[in-house]
Amino acid sequence: MTNPQNWWHPARHEGRRPALLARNRIQAALRGWMAEQDFVEVDPCALVISPGNETHLHAFETDAIGNDGVAQRMYLHTSPEFAMKKLLAAGEQRIAAFAHVWRNRERGARHSPEFTMLEWYRVGEAYDQLMQDCADFARLAVQAAGSRVLHYKGHTCDPALPFERLSVADAFQRHAQIDLLPTLGPDGATDRAGLADQVAAQGIRFAPDDTWSDLFSRVLAERIEPKLGQGRLTMLDRYPIAEAALARPCADDPRCAERFEVYACGVELANGFGELTNAAEQRRRFIAEMDAKERLYATRYPLDEAFLDALALMPDASGIALGFDRLVMLATAAPHIDDVIWAPVAQG
DSSP: OOOTTSTTSHHHHHHHHHHHHHHHHHHHHHHHHHHHTTOEEOOOOSEESOOOOOTTOOOEEEEEEOTTSOEEEEEEOSOSHHHHHHHHHHTOSEEEEEEEEEOTTOOBTTBOSEEEEEEEEEETOOTHHHHHHHHHHHHHHHHHHTOSSEEETTEEEOTTSOOEEEEHHHHHHHHHOOOOGGGBOTTSOBOHHHHHHHHHHTTOOOOTTOOHHHHHHHHIIIIIGGGTTSBSOEEEEOOBGGGOTTBOEETTEEEEESEEEEEETTEEEEEEEEBOOOHHHHHHHHHHHHHHHHHHHSOOOOOOHHHHHHHTTOOSEEEEEEEHHHHHHHHHTOSSGGGGSSSOOOOO
């Protein structure tokens, strides 16, 4: 007998279809906005020689077999970032992509192994502009969905209200009573013991072998993220440089980076940067990230040498990636990411 829980069962599809049609309207609205702003929509290939070099990003691997029968290890990209920055080096000024991306070890109500990322870049513009872009997209999304606010698990967020801009250090102080900046050295080096003492004092449990980064992530997830984007959008700004492998340092404080994340209803929607263009520094950070990945997961990904070469030609730019499916989820009040994907990845 056909299982009515299958997404393709007519009864199940009937319930999903309104949100899926809203997805199409939202995508059309965002494309229209980008066209009005003179963005060029690009379509990077998904098969790459490096899927990204961040410690906790996990890729899908494959072998590309050449005409000579020799195999080359390749990956499905976790983001179109490297390709799009190469296009900036080539001379493009404003580009955007609705890209299917793949991330392994990710499945749940807000995570799908394959999902759609909207990524866009602005040459010669401050990363602050991306915050306004995200607020505009959230307003367009609720309008296209026939709603007024974003919804998730009983929480709401009105994108028509002025957004909150909150530094990571202020968020740690306000929501977790932790003074973060003294645990960072002038060069961004981290003081694990100093942070661990404060985390323990707040009654947050952690493992003896947790690194500074692990402690940071634990506090962020447990004490801070649930408080963000409640009632209005939150732009969580100025991440520690140790948590911003692809962002340039803040001009007024090299301990912090031009990185921000967008939150609505406690859900992260987007991750933006003032882009790092120093190839030597980028290489150093990538190697450090891969060293950590090898230590934690016993694997590492190669560097994209062409990407590092392209950074020498890349102009100052700001860029951001938005989880399009999550935006649709919140605009349609869908409880699960699979509810807003036309044909979800099969469950094992």
